[in-house]
Amino acid sequence: MLLSTKPKFDSSNLSKAHFCSAHFCSAQYGSSDALALAEIAKEQQGLLVIVVADTPEAHRLKQEIQFFSKQDFNILSLPDWETLPYDLFSPHQDIVSNRLLTLYQLPGTTKGILIVPINTLIQRLAPSQYLQLHSLVLSNGDKLDPIQMRQKLTSAGYRNVEQVMEHGEFAMRGSLLDVFPMGCPTPFRIDFLDDEIDSIRTFNPDDQRTAEKVSDIQLLPAREFPMDESGINCFRQNWRSDFDSSDKNSLYHQVSRGETPAGIEYYLPFFHTQLETLFDYLPKDSVFYLSSQLNEKADLFWEEINERYEQRRYDLSRPILEPKSIFLTVPEIFAAFKQWPRVEVKEKHKVSLIEATACPEIEVNHR
Secondary structure, three states: OEEEEOOOOOOOHHHHHHHHEEEEEEEOOOOOHHHHHHHHHOOOOOOOEEEEEEEHHHHHHHHHHHHOOOOOEEEEEEEOOOOOOOOOOOOOOOHHHHHHHHHHHHOOOEEEEEEEEEHHEOOEEEOHHHHOOOOEEOOOOOOHHHHHHHHHHHHOEEEEEEOOOOOOEEEOOOEEEEEEEOOOOOEEEEEEEEEEEEEEEOOOOOOOOEEEEOOEEOOOOOOOOOOOOHHHHHHHHHHHOOOOOOOOOOOOHHOOOOOOOOOOOHHHHHHOOEEEEEHHOOOOOOOOEEOOOOOHHHHHHHHHHHHHHHHHOOOOOOOOOOHOOEEOHEEEEEEHHOOOEEEEOEEEOOOOEEEEOOOOOOOOOOO
């Protein structure tokens, strides 16, 4: 939708958005919300967290803000798993890669934008300390036993394959180690000289040809839960306290063998002593922008959660956790919002963040 007047940002509303506990504005026309948010992010000395109703709106805002901002700051996004609650499928590795990279970057982000759908915000997360402790930086000249490196990658959740094609995979052939780290756009080929890293290069996973040389790489864990000895022991202990472990084909025995069954993400509380939320990852000077219809979308998502839980809870071969251990309730979400400075969009509110109106109907003569 085009704007019929030249966009003009209301600086008085910007001040209110910064320093008031809450500020209300009306829904914007077309892309004017993206323009207004880009202007707020330029002036805001901190992270602007944009909470939207669904994933399509998140994609739209990210593309439009990138256009208006001209890359003046980082625009992060935390994607949804794109699975149904209690699904028997695991999220795609590329989605997990994007999530882990965003979560790793968030605590140190001093300026920029984070766009997150309300459904994603409802999910509880692994502790931020988990990502910090399980990350590894490899540089040229580092002393490292290739065999120990393979064990570290396996413990971090990486899969040993014959040929690396996607995130979270690694392959070892003689003195060469191929690995596709989470959060990286390309895989890397590490050449060892005895127990020393001789070179690190990117390579194309399609034709396996090496490209440019790099000095170092950062390895994030391949999953949002640990699969090392301590992580497996934590899972086993929590499972035994809640469920029966006698079934030899149960998830309990699969995880005990070091396997990662599909859908294991919905047992995240079993792998950690305590979970956190996205609010725990955010810098203290963050400001929220709450899109319209969040309450309605959150209620619909919880209806879906409860419906799926009721369908699956009677399967004794695969018992599931109660929803509140995996998801934040709607009252908890909106109570957490009140702890932060925020702008809330109200459909029928009179105040607007930007002076813009819808373009009038135009008749076109097709002759």
